[in-house]
Amino acid sequence: MNYQVVIPAAGQGKRMNAGKNKQFIELKSIPVIIHTLRVFEHDPKCSGIILVINKDEQPIFEEMIQTYKIKKVVSLIQGGSERQYSVYNGLQAVKATDIVLVHDGARPFLKQKHVHELVNVAAEKGAAVLAVPVKDTIKRASLDLYVEETVERSSLWAIQTPQAFHVSILQKAHELAKRENFLGTDEASLVERIPKQVYIVNGDYLNIKLTTPDDLVFAEAILQNWAK
Numbered sequence: 001m002n003y004q005v006v007i008p009a010a011g012q013g014k015r016m017n018a019g020k021n022k023q024f025i026e027l028k029s030i031p032v033i034i035h036t037l038r039v040f041e042h043d044p045k046c047s048g049i050i051l052v053i054n055k056d057e058q059p060i061f062e063e064m065i066q067t068y069k070i071k072k073v074v075s076l077i078q079g080g081s082e083r084q085y086s087v088y089n090g091l092q093a094v095k096a097t098d099i100v101l102v103h104d105g106a107r108p109f110l111k112q113k114h115v116h117e118l119v120n121v122a123a124e125k126g127a128a129v130l131a132v133p134v135k136d137t138i139k140r141a142s143l144d145l146y147v148e149e150t151v152e153r154s155s156l157w158a159i160q161t162p163q164a165f166h167v168s169i170l171q172k173a174h175e176l177a178k179r180e181n182f183l184g185t186d187e188a189s190l191v192e193r194i195p196k197q198v199y200i201v202n203g204d205y206l207n208i209k210l211t212t213p214d215d216l217v218f219a220e221a222i223l224q225n226w227a228k
Contacts, residue, residue: 009105010079035108
């Protein structure tokens with residue numbers, strides 16, 4: 001089944017301390033956002049990419065898209081003050097598809113097979129997310145930083161993107177959140193409030209989000225082995 005994808009790329013990523021949008025940081029001389037866009041550019045099931053950006057950076061994005069011959073970006077949409085608002089803006093540009101994905105622009109190590117598995121589950125169930133089982137021991141702490149409890153981790157999952165939905169379901173979830181001034185941590189948290197069950201699809205531990213300078217070290221290591 002074909003899909004379209006909304007990619008929020010308007011945030012400045014202050015924790016990266018790069019002095020610029022982290023999407024422009026280069027890995028192997030190629031901007032992070034181009035690595036991400038290529039995943040969908042090369043996927044025949046992707047019928048369109050909606051890229052949500054800071055309008056002041058539009059010339060930079062346009063130049064990169066042209067330079068790296070990215071053909072599937074169908075819309076450049078202005079972002080909002082929060083990621084959720086940026087996704088909402090991007091969702092308005094989704095056309096002629098039943099399935100929409102939302103994917104972090106700074107998550108470049110996504111494998112096509114996981115995209116297809118996710119889309120298939122979302123097509124059947126309505127809502128699905130990529131995730132990996134939590135490997136570390138998780139403890140709940142007080143504000144004074146003493147351990148209150150050790151959390152049973154067998155049912156805990158670290159949620160990734162993309163997240164995939166029937167377009168009508170995600171639209172309904174965003175409209176409800178907008179009416180109630182609810183700000184969620186991801187699209188799935190909005191869909192859960194409809195309420196609608198969200199299903200988990202096993203992802204990959206390499207599908208990391210580049211958030212802090214330390215992540216760039218891991219990114220370079222992943223790239224070293226990516227082409228092998």
